[in-house]
Amino acid sequence: MADRPGIEIPDHRGRTGLDEAGRGLDRNPDVVVEDVALTSQGWHVLRRTRFAYRRKDGRWQTLERETYDRGDGAVVLPYDAERRRVLLTRQFRYPAYVNEHPDGMLVEAAAGLLDADRPEAAIRREAEEELGVRLGPLTHVYDTYMSPGSVTERLHFYAAPYTPADRVSRGGGLAEEGEDIEVLELPFPEALSMVRDGRIADAKTVMLLQWAALEGPFRG
Known part of the structure; x- marks a missing residue:
């Protein structure tokens, strides 16, 4: 697979590792991040994250969410x-x-x-x-x-x-x-x-x- 801008090699703003956001988060024991995919890296960044979520009844559910990261x-x-x-x-x-x-x-x-x-x-x-x-x-x-x-x-x-x-x-x-x-x-x-x-x-x-x-x- 060729190196991907914004991930393995710098994108147009010199950024790499844009798919790392959220990986390893452990502050909430009811949420386990499983995968982060970079779907767009224009001026700001769009990601799709798959995570396991433990519901109030104890069952685990797999969810996907898109997040738009434009900075604070x-x-x-x-x-x-x-x-x-x-x-x-x-x-x-x-x-x-x-x-x-x-x-x-x-x-x-x-x-x-x-x-x-x-x-x-x-x-x-x-x-x-x-x-x-x-x-x-x-x-x-x-x-x-x-x-x-x-x-x-x-x-x-x-x-x-x-x-x-x-x-x-x-x-x-x-x-x-x-x-x-x-x-x-x-x-x-x-x-x-x-x-x-x-x-x-x-x-x-x-x-x-x-x-x-x-x-x-x-x-x-």
Whole structure:
């Protein structure tokens, strides 16, 4: 058998051993990973895993699941408590567009993949690239698995205060990565209203705005 890109030899991103993820996992005695097959290795990685699962009645069942591995990410809600405003983005999202969103232009909190960075460093980088703002102290809100039925991603949530003096550029993202991001500075009540009427339909953004209203800088 010829050497396979992403397994025995490097793929287009220099990766090997992409079929190793999950092999040897033993944290749950009721799950035994039997085989991992690499089914796609584009920018991110799709795997099919076969595992034995011990049900509550003691019977073992063989299952197969596909997992999409795009790495972990971080997201931040910059807020100006004095002016009662938040910084968000608007950008085109093809997956939403093809799944019945009217135009694919989603209003979101700034976010990005960690790559090789720690979550705090990654979200500071994304805030400067997307929003043009240099963040001060970060508040860690929570970490969540956003779509655990099929996507491995864990998202690290943050909030951070900002003032107009913290703006260091126009933002907009990186054109070489296909980003064309509009920066939105919105009154917090308007952002909440956009959640209620569906103009904000992005889960991570809804979660951060609701946190800000219930427990964060705009509670009460």
